Amino acid sequence: MQLRFKALSVHLLTATGAVLSMLAMLAAVQENWSLMFWWLVVALVVDGVDGPLARKYEVKQNWPTYDGVLMDLIIDYLTYVFIPAYALFKSGLLDGWTGWVAIIVIVYGSVIYFADTRMKTRDNSFAGFPACWNMVVLVLFALHPHWIISLLLVVVLGVTMFTNVKFVHPVRTERWRAITLPMAIGWVVFAIWAVIVDFHAASWAHWGLMITSLWLVLAGAVQQFLPERA
Numbered sequence: 001m002q003l004r005f006k007a008l009s010v011h012l013l014t015a016t017g018a019v020l021s022m023l024a025m026l027a028a029v030q031e032n033w034s035l036m037f038w039w040l041v042v043a044l045v046v047d048g049v050d051g052p053l054a055r056k057y058e059v060k061q062n063w064p065t066y067d068g069v070l071m072d073l074i075i076d077y078l079t080y081v082f083i084p085a086y087a088l089f090k091s092g093l094l095d096g097w098t099g100w101v102a103i104i105v106i107v108y109g110s111v112i113y114f115a116d117t118r119m120k121t122r123d124n125s126f127a128g129f130p131a132c133w134n135m136v137v138l139v140l141f142a143l144h145p146h147w148i149i150s151l152l153l154v155v156v157l158g159v160t161m162f163t164n165v166k167f168v169h170p171v172r173t174e175r176w177r178a179i180t181l182p183m184a185i186g187w188v189v190f191a192i193w194a195v196i197v198d199f200h201a202a203s204w205a206h207w208g209l210m211i212t213s214l215w216l217v218l219a220g221a222v223q224q225f226l227p228e229r230a
Contacts, residue, residue: 007054007062014050014068017043017075024083028090033141036087037195040134043079045188047072052171073114076131081110084137088154093140098151105158106133113161124172125220129160135187139213142194142206166220173220175228180219187212 024039050072059068085106089099110131113119121127136157140150168176170184190208197203 004062007057007059010053010059011066011068014071017046021078028087034195034198037138040079041191080131080134084133088137094150102154105154109158109161124169126167128163129157130167138191139209142199142209166224168220183212183215
């Protein structure tokens with residue numbers, strides 16, 4: 001009985017992401033971008049924790065009434081896709097026709113990607129960019145690159161969602177996990193730092209975000225070019 005309630009508690013933890021997404025959306029409507037990203041980072045941490053807990057307590061067997069995968073996908077679409085796309089457009093980082101291109105690529109492409117049953121590879125990585133637009137948009141807010149670079153990044157990553165280019169899962173991809181997991185934790189730390197200083201241009205958090213983001217984006221593709229020895 002105790003194990004069943006632990007499984008239920010994992011579902012309830014996952015469900016808190018809905019509240020966090022609402023808090024982020026309210027902050028976004030008020031154009032309080034630092035507060036919005038704070039809630040999105042908290043939601044990202046919850047999403048990173050609930051998966052291992054779900055596997056540990058075997059939620060599918062111990063509390064099968066709720067579909068944790070479906071719940072996770074609904075919340076992920078809000079926090080990973082919908083709210084970041086709104087922020088990218090509304091903030092002016094990409095506005096006018098560039099903003100419309102960006103939000104269509106992000107929201108339309110991502111909903112198709114989330115419904116694709118082939119999104120996971122055999123080594124528990126992702127086949128194609130896993131629609132982590134919350135991380136991408138946060139980095140764009142921090143670095144504030146030229147609009148052409150931002151637009152190209154969005155389009156390239158959007159196209160990559162429908163390719164076989166591999167992207168590592170920081171927890172579940174075993175190969176190079178000793179590097180990838182600390183990089184992912186470092187990304188969260190630098191993201192929190194950037195939010196606390198309100199994306200100040202002189203913050204060292206920006207360098208940390210660039211380094212950790214490059215690893216998380218490129219590690220999977222490098223693994224494809226350097227196959228693991230039997």
